[in-house]
Amino acid sequence: MSEAWRVCINTQTPLLQYLDQGLARTVGRDDRPLDLGSYHEGTDYRVSPGGVTRMVLPLVRRLGEMGAIRDPHWVSLNAKGPKSVRYDGLVLHNVEMSRLRMAGYGTIKEAVWRVAHGTRTTKGPDELLWTADFSEFAYYNRATAELLRRLDEANDFDVYYVHDFQQLPVGSMLSRAKPKIFRWHIPFEKGMIPPDWRATFEEYLRHYDMVIMSTDRYLRALRDFGYKGPAKRMFPYVDPKDYTFPSPKEAQAVCAKWGIHPKDQVILVVGRMDPMKGQDVAIQAFATLASSFPRAKLLLVGNGSFSSSRAGLALTKGEAWRAGLEQMIKDLGLEGRVVLTGHVTQPELDALYERSLFTVLPSHREGFGLVVVESWLHRRATVVSDRAGITELLHPGKNGLVFDPTKVASLAQDLHLLLDDPGELRHRLAEEGYRAASPCLLDAAAGEEVAMIREVVGP
Amino acid sequence: MIWPNLTPLGPALPFLYAGIILVVTWALARTVNRLIRSVMSESMPHVAASGSRFASVLIWVVGIVLAVQEIGVSTDILLLVVGLAGVAAVIACREALENAGAKYFSDVYIPFKIGDAVRVGEHEGKVIEINPMTTLLLTEKDQLVSIPNRMFMGQVVVNTTPQAWKEVAIPISVTSGINLAEFESEVRKSLSKLRSRLDPRFPPLLSGRARNPLTSDLTLTLFIRQPGDRDIVTTEANRRVSLVLEKLQRPKRSTRNGRAEPAT
Numbered sequence: 001m002s003e004a005w006r007v008c009i010n011t012q013t014p015l016l017q018y019l020d021q022g023l024a025r026t027v028g029r030d031d032r033p034l035d036l037g038s039y040h041e042g043t044d045y046r047v048s049p050g051g052v053t054r055m056v057l058p059l060v061r062r063l064g065e066m067g068a069i070r071d072p073h074w075v076s077l078n079a080k081g082p083k084s085v086r087y088d089g090l091v092l093h094n095v096e097m098s099r100l101r102m103a104g105y106g107t108i109k110e111a112v113w114r115v116a117h118g119t120r121t122t123k124g125p126d127e128l129l130w131t132a133d134f135s136e137f138a139y140y141n142r143a144t145a146e147l148l149r150r151l152d153e154a155n156d157f158d159v160y161y162v163h164d165f166q167q168l169p170v171g172s173m174l175s176r177a178k179p180k181i182f183r184w185h186i187p188f189e190k191g192m193i194p195p196d197w198r199a200t201f202e203e204y205l206r207h208y209d210m211v212i213m214s215t216d217r218y219l220r221a222l223r224d225f226g227y228k229g230p231a232k233r234m235f236p237y238v239d240p241k242d243y244t245f246p247s248p249k250e251a252q253a254v255c256a257k258w259g260i261h262p263k264d265q266v267i268l269v270v271g272r273m274d275p276m277k278g279q280d281v282a283i284q285a286f287a288t289l290a291s292s293f294p295r296a297k298l299l300l301v302g303n304g305s306f307s308s309s310r311a312g313l314a315l316t317k318g319e320a321w322r323a324g325l326e327q328m329i330k331d332l333g334l335e336g337r338v339v340l341t342g343h344v345t346q347p348e349l350d351a352l353y354e355r356s357l358f359t360v361l362p363s364h365r366e367g368f369g370l371v372v373v374e375s376w377l378h379r380r381a382t383v384v385s386d387r388a389g390i391t392e393l394l395h396p397g398k399n400g401l402v403f404d405p406t407k408v409a410s411l412a413q414d415l416h417l418l419l420d421d422p423g424e425l426r427h428r429l430a431e432e433g434y435r436a437a438s439p440c441l442l443d444a445a446a447g448e449e450v451a452m453i454r455e456v457v458g459p
Numbered sequence: 460m461i462w463p464n465l466t467p468l469g470p471a472l473p474f475l476y477a478g479i480i481l482v483v484t485w486a487l488a489r490t491v492n493r494l495i496r497s498v499m500s501e502s503m504p505h506v507a508a509s510g511s512r513f514a515s516v517l518i519w520v521v522g523i524v525l526a527v528q529e530i531g532v533s534t535d536i537l538l539l540v541v542g543l544a545g546v547a548a549v550i551a552c553r554e555a556l557e558n559a560g561a562k563y564f565s566d567v568y569i570p571f572k573i574g575d576a577v578r579v580g581e582h583e584g585k586v587i588e589i590n591p592m593t594t595l596l597l598t599e600k601d602q603l604v605s606i607p608n609r610m611f612m613g614q615v616v617v618n619t620t621p622q623a624w625k626e627v628a629i630p631i632s633v634t635s636g637i638n639l640a641e642f643e644s645e646v647r648k649s650l651s652k653l654r655s656r657l658d659p660r661f662p663p664l665l666s667g668r669a670r671n672p673l674t675s676d677l678t679l680t681l682f683i684r685q686p687g688d689r690d691i692v693t694t695e696a697n698r699r700v701s702l703v704l705e706k707l708q709r710p711k712r713s714t715r716n717g718r719a720e721p722a723t
Contacts, residue, residue: 101644129662130654135647142665143640175667199660 004070005158005457007063008148009056012109012166013048014076015092016085020044023082033084033091042345049303049343050272051236051370052163052185057088058239062446064089068453073155075147077140093151095144097136104136109166110317115194116165116186117276117365126196138169145173152176159457162208171207179456182208185236186367187389188218193225202226210456214368215389232452235393236368237445243377244350254351258299258339265296265419268356268380270349270371271363272302273318278362278385278405279325285362285411287332293419296337300325301352303343353378358418358426363388364405372400376437381429383414393439399432477526484522488515500701504631507701554607558592561608571618572628572678578617579606624686625658627693629679630668631700637707639675645707646679649699656692658682 016036023044039045047053056074063069071091078094079102085092097105111128114120128134144167148160160180162170171180182205193201205211211231213219219233246254252262260266267286271277279300286298303318322340329338344352353359359375359382366388373390375382376399384394385405396402401417403410418426438444492511499507528534549556571577575586577596582604584596594611596604633642643665650663657663661682669676679700683692 127654127659130651130659132648132651134662135644135651138647139640139644142643143638146639172666175670196660200662203664 004067005453006155007060007069007072007159007161007453008151008155008157009060009072009074009161009163010144010148010167010170011052011056011074011076011163013050013052014078014081014094015048015053015057015074015090016045016078016081016087017048018045018078018081033086034082035086051368054238054242054370055236056163058242058442059237059446059449060090061088062239062442063450066446066450068450071155073151073157075144075151077144093147095140095147097140097143101136101139104133105140107131107133108137112165113186115197116188116192116367118187118189118192119276119364122194126194129197129200141167141169142173145170148174149176152178159453161453168201168204172204174207179209180207181210181212181453181456183212183234184218184222185214187365188213188221188225190221190224192221198225205229210452212452215392217392218389230456234445234448234452235440236370237440237442238370238373238377239442240377241442242346243374244347245378246347246351246354248354251351251354254348255355257348258341259336260297260299260339260355261295263295265293266352266356267296267298267415267419268301268352268359268375269299269362270301270352270359270374271361273322273325275317275321276364276366277302278364279321280328281364281405281408281411282360282362283325283328283332283334283338284408285415286338287334288408288412289416289419290334290337292416296419298334298338299341299352299356300338301341301344301349350378353380356380358382358429360411360415361385361388361390362405362411366390370440372433373437373440376430376433379430379434381418381426382433383411383418390440393436395432395436398429399436400429473530477529480522480526480529484518484526487522488518491515491518496701496705500698504629504697504700504704508632554609558608561610561612570623570626570628571616571620572626572680575618575620575623578619579610580614582606583619624689625661625682627681627683627689627696629681629693629696629700631677631679631704633675633677633704634708635673635675637704642703642707645703646700649703650681650696652699653681653692653695656684656688658684 020039020043023039036045041047047057060069060072060074064072072089073091073093075093075095077097079096079099081094083094083096108128108131111120122128148170151157157178160171160174160176160178162168162180162182164183164185168182171182174180205227206229209230211222211227211229212234213222213231214233214236216233219231222231252260255266267282269277269279269282271279273279282298282300286296290296325340329335329340341352353375356378357380359371359380361369361372361382361384363369363385364387366385369384369388369390372382372384372388372394381400383401383403384391386402387405391402394400394402401414403414405411491514495511495514496507499510524534524538527537571586573586573589576584577586579596582596582598584598584602584604586594587597587603588595589608591608593605593607596606598604633639646665647663650657664680666678666680667675668678679696681692681696683689
């Protein structure tokens, strides 16, 4: 490599969420980025949970260590943050929007997300792209593109790396000659894009120099859609260094907080509070065998996403879904047997993985499913919905079990199998899973990312 | 000239008068500028902006000459030099000016853009660049053909791009004081009123053409449903864009949380 690239990352979800209102209003001296050195992670701010930030931050760190990039910048939506901050070698920039605009933006984002997850139905012509809400969606993307342009004037980037569907229009609005990479993180199924949206999607996509999809199936669907530009499949990934592996005793000590007894059989579901995550399917399946396994407990870990958090778009979806689940638990008489932990810290999550017997990913649709990789890293067997992208790495019965999330009985059968197992099956699935995780670990992915960036930027 | 009797001010008097002339010039230029924008509100925003800029320059030239005259400096030589320089420039750059002028008008009135397939005289190809002097076509044989822009004013131009008739391209100049994100949002909201005349599959598209510290040159592309709607859609879209520009040129107000939204 001749010289380190200057990269500008763009995501919707900010890397940091600011917990302290004073910090959110603080501005760096002379308009320079605010240094977070004197603030405390966990009380003043926290790293946003979620797949995109979990994946991109380790990548940026690793590429920096490899000398492939230098002075990276990261632009994201954050109405409740300082204009720019310096954190972990990165300069983070926040795009600001009024609450009113944010609401319109959120409506469109949610609509596109629902299309990708197969839950949006419209009768007659779809006028979404002509609504006032779409104007706010365009506002956000244009404001982002303008900020990226100004930063490029000051920093002369080599490449832009734009993440996820909310940012798709940015490429077409960013009139700079620099290469642009776009990574699509959510499902992309054949025939998914409504006919009325087709021309707009084509126009947005054609401005990128590379499009990355998470699975081979999504890449094929992109080609079927008619996209002819450069595109690749690259599995999402995590950095194993971000995880801790507490001893059984330490894990039990942490888990006592949620009333877990040392003899409990813990089934773990990790995912934000969202109907698409299928926690309801897990509860219903668990209900069918709760009396047969009196020591079994189902733990649902996760809170709302950035979109539903008060620090983010403040959509109420997460809270409403959680209330519905709580009611379902009550109706099924599972209080004390099904536990909703809400947001947990990374060490707590690691303890929960270590304490669990196995994990379940019950999503009705899942772009990939990095929680399965996390489960494998903790050497835990996993039961995965057949609607998750990661099923491309799964061989049912060998490194995991796969079920149809529309059939509760199918999941109940798998839960029964693993709860009843003396340990041999779970152990085998977990060990095979651990081996299957390798393409989704940063070590493998960083080299692939460097090769891809070199292909786009040039030698 | 009739001025009030301000004899006690003595030698400073001509400078005072010159200052007054400049203030009046400034006020007149602003008024005429607004008047032209209002009268031309249904013309291409690009043309309206040029018209008002030309009028402003003219008023300022006259104002400055009068002010200079007031302080006792002869303007005869100045006017002669400016006039001769202008004539010399026109003679020396006749072809370049013809092309630049043709570019200006073809931008506005000739329906093709970069990426379109066009035929001009015996040449046919895909438009890959439109610069102030020439338009570059890439032929099927991978050859570059440079067509002087003035040819587009004197020749029949055929746009052979499929369904090219659907596209209405409106060039827009947005001054740097306007927040581009806000402009885009407002234009989209305003143009949604025309959607019964527009192809629902193609919402308005705002793309950048050129940029300098003072202005961003954009193209607003609309896709009409019926060929007969071209004129009415163009006129109405021009009017709406002009209104948005006028609205956004007014002083900014803060957002609800008391912080201004990002500027361009």
